Amino acid sequence: GAVVSQHPSRVICKSGTSVKIECRSLDFQATTMFWYRQFPKQSLMLMATSNEGSKATYEQGVEKDKFLINHASLTLSTLTVTSAHPEDSSFYICSALKGGGTGELFFGEGSRLTVL
Amino acid sequence: GESVGLHLPTLSVQEGDNSIINCAYSNSASDYFIWYKQESGKGPQFIIDIRSNMDKRQGQRVTVLLNKTVKHLSLQIAATQPGDSAVYFCAEYAGNMLTFGGGTRLMVKP
Numbered sequence: 087g088a089v090v091s092q093h094p095s096r097v098i099c100k101s102g103t104s105v106k107i108e109c110r111s112l113d114f115q116a117t118t119m120f121w122y123r124q125f126p127k128q129s130l131m132l133m134a135t136s137n138e139g140s141k142a143t144y145e146q147g148v149e150k151d152k153f154l155i156n157h158a159s160l161t162l163s164t165l166t167v168t169s170a171h172p173e174d175s176s177f178y179i180c181s182a183l184k185g186g187g188t189g190e191l192f193f194g195e196g197s198r199l200t201v202l
Numbered sequence: 203g204e205s206v207g208l209h210l211p212t213l214s215v216q217e218g219d220n221s222i223i224n225c226a227y228s229n230s231a232s233d234y235f236i237w238y239k240q241e242s243g244k245g246p247q248f249i250i251d252i253r254s255n256m257d258k259r260q261g262q263r264v265t266v267l268l269n270k271t272v273k274h275l276s277l278q279i280a281a282t283q284p285g286d287s288a289v290y291f292c293a294e295y296a297g298n299m300l301t302f303g304g305g306t307r308l309m310v311k312p
Binding site: 090092120128129130132177179181190191192193194195196198 | 236238243244245246247248251291300301302303304305
């Protein structure tokens with residue numbers, strides 16, 4: 087089946103540093119990828135929709151300058167948390183859309199960010 | 203705005219029993235629904251989906267039921283096993299955007 091790889095799975099950083107998380111579709115091309123944030127015992131919250139070759143679409147309340155998204159190729163999207171602070175600590179998950187319209191969505195394994 | 207809603211209960215079942223997880227949605231325009239399973243520290247995994255032109259769809263040990271009249275979705279797991287323990291999310295598709303419900307934690311007692 088289709089696989090989406092997310093890296094790193096865990097990262098610990100100091101406050102004020104920037105962290106990049108990668109999301110790769112390994113065996114299919116994904117023109118659309120999604121980034122979610124998940125707090126403990128809560129559902130996934132969509133942060134932004136990433137479209138290859140164009141600017142990401144951010145959900146209301148998500149700072150685009152804080153969470154930089156780059157979808158430079160059909161198999162890679164990156165999320166950079168800039169100047170991270172402890173409140174940015176969370177579980178970040180990406181997903182990649184296979185095919186158009188209501189094509190199947192495949193999720194990465196998630197990245198646990200801890201900001202000290 | 204409209205949303206898929208699911209309070210976050212915990213469902214505890216005995217191994218071997220059937221499990222039923224429920225979900226209410228509010229966007230009547232949604233025409234595609236998915237159930238995901240999420241184990242601790244991992245991303246969601248696709249379980250089963252259903253389109254709005256169907257009322258029922260069966261997979262291996264899982265069945266999804268859709269009642270469009272009352273905007274209700276359910277996931278039935280037959281002969282629940284310890285490996286089924288996880289958080290289950292329903293989700294609806296609106297265009298290219300997937301909106302998740304709140305999740306239900308399923309605990310299987312041996």
